[in-house]
Amino acid sequence: MGRGMTKENHIEQNFINKLIEQKYTYRPDIRTRDALNQNFREKFQELNYVNLSDAEFSRLIEQIISADVFTAQYKKEPMQQLFPSKEAD
Structure with missing residues (x-):
């Protein structure tokens, strides 16, 4: 389970980074x-x-x-x- 969660976190972070590259603003307060x-x-x-x-x-x-x-x-x-x-x- 730990490995799967790490993979999910990695995918999520990559997605966030791609959005930031496209000039989206990451809002960690909106959870x-x-x-x-x-x-x-x-x-x-x-x-x-x-x-x-x-x-x-x-x-x-x-x-x-x-x-x-x-x-x-x-x-x-x-x-x-x-x-x-x-x-x-």
Whole structure:
């Protein structure tokens, strides 16, 4: 078991190194799903100039997370319906 774990660690480290070479930033602080979601939420809000409530963020996650890219591509409800512009009010 120790040898297999070493091989897995080696593969993981090689993958991380390849991503770094491609200018990705390694974030050792993102080690859990909650940390990943929090980082995504912060970046999404910053890039879209919005502040999402917990309910809005949950809806966003439900709409964009799927088992495969093909399912995600054909979601029924467009993002504009999820987050209507304030001007429409």
